[in-house]
Amino acid sequence: MGRKRKVYSINLSEEVKRLYNSKTGLKLIDIDVFQKWYDSKNGCCDYCGLTSNESLILFNNYPQSTRGGRRGKRLELDRIDPSIKNYGQNIKNLALACYWCNNAKTNYFTFEEFKKIGEKMKEIQQIRLNNINKR
Numbered sequence: 001m002g003r004k005r006k007v008y009s010i011n012l013s014e015e016v017k018r019l020y021n022s023k024t025g026l027k028l029i030d031i032d033v034f035q036k037w038y039d040s041k042n043g044c045c046d047y048c049g050l051t052s053n054e055s056l057i058l059f060n061n062y063p064q065s066t067r068g069g070r071r072g073k074r075l076e077l078d079r080i081d082p083s084i085k086n087y088g089q090n091i092k093n094l095a096l097a098c099y100w101c102n103n104a105k106t107n108y109f110t111f112e113e114f115k116k117i118g119e120k121m122k123e124i125q126q127i128r129l130n131n132i133n134k135r
């Protein structure tokens with residue numbers, strides 16, 4: 001294994017499979033239904049609009065920001081109502097989130113509250129991505 005090179009494009013199905021396999025409870029949801037749910041998000045963080053590819057670019061440029069590199073390469077699953085423990089219990093309870101939004105939202109902010117914060121996150125992330133592109 002090990003890092004070979006930076007890959008900025010991903011196969012959508014691979015991304016769906018990765019997310020689907022990231023939580024055991026999701027097996028309660030048919031993968032086709034999960035794929036449709038993912039497609040409805042256009043592969044973007046529900047809060048700031050970051051894509052998985054953009055997340056990887058930011059991860060590669062700010063590796064110290066992501067808990068020892070364990071998170072941040074790709075989008076993650078979040079629960080809108082965190083009291084529902086099983087990710088597969090209700091697909092309407094799933095949110096697609098980048099590491100930075102998921103980490104900042106915690107269980108303190110509601111989905112709707114964090115959408116407002118996500119608008120600001122989006123502005124900042126786009127400035128960072130633009131600066132990376134200028135290098």
Ligand SMILES: [Zn+2]
Binds near residue numbers: 046050097100118121
């Ligand atoms: Zn985000």
